[in-house]
Amino acid sequence: MNCGKSVFEWTKDGPRVVQPYQCVVGCNTCANLCRGNAIRFPEIDEVREIYRREKIWEKVKEALKAEGKLNY
Template sequence: MAWLADYPREKVKWYPTVDLSKCTRCGICMNCGKQVFTWTTKGPEVTNPTACTIGCTTCSNLCEGNAITFPSKLELRELYEKERLWAKVTKQMKRDGFLEFKEI
């Protein structure tokens, strides 16, 4: 996964937290393509946190009750800086052909 360039996903504390007291049970979070949530009798529960895409906040942005939050992006940026992940990600993306010029 280019987002981490071989850095262990389990070491990255990036996943949503749900405040059930704010949850309106709209279900929009269940559209997560990574299946981070499981629907329970109380509402959504984060049952697959490490499946969450690093940096994604779509569920939080769409949450009707503003019940979903994420860690600070600043903390995520600090991790990328400390572990020098930006250079590693760029190198991997070039190797995988994602940063090639294409005529359009």
């Protein structure tokens, strides 16, 4: 398993997720590399609905403004 964020760790039984919160939203490299097709992600429409429902972008914008990284 090749993950730039070190989400996985190799064990004697195979790869194991050890840092799930390090996953990058939208990255699916691990799923593409998994020969057993054992890794699944929600469809993009589901993710977009969660972003709308939970107002994720509004929260991100507010956080960026608070950090002085967004000036409009």
